[in-house]
Amino acid sequence: MASVSISQLKMGDKITQDVHTPLGSLLFYKGKVLLQRDLEILQAFLVTQVSVDRPEDYRKMKEIEEAQEATAGDAASPVSASFYEKYDKMVALVKKAFKDALVNEIPMMGLRSQLELLIADISDYNILTFIPRQMKEREYMYHNAVLVALTSYCLAKWQGIQQKELMQVALAGLLHDIGNAKVDPDILFKPSSLTREETEEVRRHTTYGYNLLKNVASLNEGVKRAALQHHEKIDASGYPLGVKANQIHQYAKIVAVADIFHAMTLDRTFKKGQSPYPVLEQLEEESFGKLDAEYVQTFIRKVTQFHHGMIVRLNDGRMGEIVFSDRNHPTRPWVSVNGVIINLVNERSLFIQEILLK
Structure with a gap:
């Protein structure tokens, strides 16, 4: 096990401790094997260090990625x-x-x-x-x-x-x-x-x-x-x-x-x-x-009831965390992107493109 800086992480690294956003929401569970999208999420939330185990043979990384992508739905909500x-x-x-x-x-x-x-x-x-x-x-x-x-x-x-x-x-x-x-x-x-x-x-x-x-x-x-x-x-x-x-x-x-x-x-x-x-x-x-x-x-x-803490990608490519939902505008919550709050009610050109994690 090693604590690795984000810049040194690679696809296939296995997380050994839960990772949270700066606001305390869970990003990844212990045991998750990182894919390219996961590395982007960590960078977007300014996570600096992650504890990982590293498989010796990185030739297996493609197999790991393909196996996880075969169950694509679990990125946002685990499906058995x-x-x-x-x-x-x-x-x-x-x-x-x-x-x-x-x-x-x-x-x-x-x-x-x-x-x-x-x-x-x-x-x-x-x-x-x-x-x-x-x-x-x-x-x-x-x-x-x-x-x-x-x-x-x-x-x-x-x-x-x-x-x-x-x-x-x-x-x-x-x-x-x-x-x-x-x-x-x-x-x-x-x-x-x-x-x-x-x-x-x-x-x-x-x-x-x-x-x-x-x-x-x-x-x-x-x-x-x-x-x-x-x-x-x-x-x-x-x-x-x-x-x-x-x-x-x-x-x-x-x-x-x-x-x-x-x-x-x-x-x-x-x-x-x-x-x-x-x-x-x-x-x-x-x-x-x-x-x-x-x-x-x-x-x-x-x-849209369980918004708080969801990790999402906006249509301009930025990733953020839902921090508040106005029940009068359930499809347009507030999203924290790198510490900046974006109110989608006011920013009408933006919308949630993809739910990454729930």
């Missing part, structure tokens, strides 16, 4: 290997269900059983920071289905929906886009703008989905209506039926919030995902006449 395994299996089952929906019955028993196992570890799931370990091209809609299921479950619970209904809400999220199984993949994954006819075909995934689910006895009406109505809007400007707020099922309103958030933050074949904080602000704007304002406000308040 068990949760990732259950998540990956859930994605695989959803992918199979989309294929089965065209020729066979949807395998509801298997989907529900795996979803229950995944939700049993819901404490490992952080909506703002969770990143799938791997997401192949053209698998966006399967990952979106699983993430929308988990997020819908959380939002329903925060809204006080009865415990006995929470699994049905999660299933509504999981199956909301099942109708895409009947849409031509060449249209779904078309890199250029869709024609009017193609846009209409994509919109039919809502009615396709409802028809696939309407005779499934294990699903309640809310799950089926969510597949049909998750693109409806409060002001009746949505589709497929253009119904108003009081005609949109509660499950569909919940799924709509979760779906929009993940659609905007997930990487897609032809579009890189956005930072969650600007997306939350866009969701807030959408709540005026488009989405259910109560659900949107609950969602934003809850996902």
Whole structure:
């Protein structure tokens, strides 16, 4: 063990004592193996000395880096290997269900059983920071289905929906886009703008989905209506039926919030995902006449609730620590950067690009 100055640290050094920010928040736990981004964080917070153990063979550093990057979500919020395994299996089952929906019955028993196992570890799931370990091209809609299921479950619970209904809400999220199984993949994954006819075909995934689910006895009406109505809007400007707020099922309103958030933050074949904080602000704007304002406000308040001490990267590249959150502006906290407090409410050109540590 040796106390090493920051300038002498290398990727692969193993920390032997917890490291804290000047304000006392935990930066890294004892035992962490440092990656390049970690070295940048230490420098940004003016840490001068770190106690480390050094492996003798630095040829192994690349292997260490790749192994840690394979579990990318743990940088901001530790995610257990068990949760990732259950998540990956859930994605695989959803992918199979989309294929089965065209020729066979949807395998509801298997989907529900795996979803229950995944939700049993819901404490490992952080909506703002969770990143799938791997997401192949053209698998966006399967990952979106699983993430929308988990997020819908959380939002329903925060809204006080009865415990006995929470699994049905999660299933509504999981199956909301099942109708895409009947849409031509060449249209779904078309890199250029869709024609009017193609846009209409994509919109039919809502009615396709409802028809696939309407005779499934294990699903309640809310799950089926969510597949049909998750693109409806409060002001009746949505589709497929253009119904108003009081005609949109509660499950569909919940799924709509979760779906929009993940659609905007997930990487897609032809579009890189956005930072969650600007997306939350866009969701807030959408709540005026488009989405259910109560659900949107609950969602934003809850996902930003544990700000203090978070280590973040701003969109100008600087790293800092969240030191205060104004509940009237939950997406724009105060961030300490090298001892200087930046109030993001006033600095409108800046926003949180990435959460590095929680």
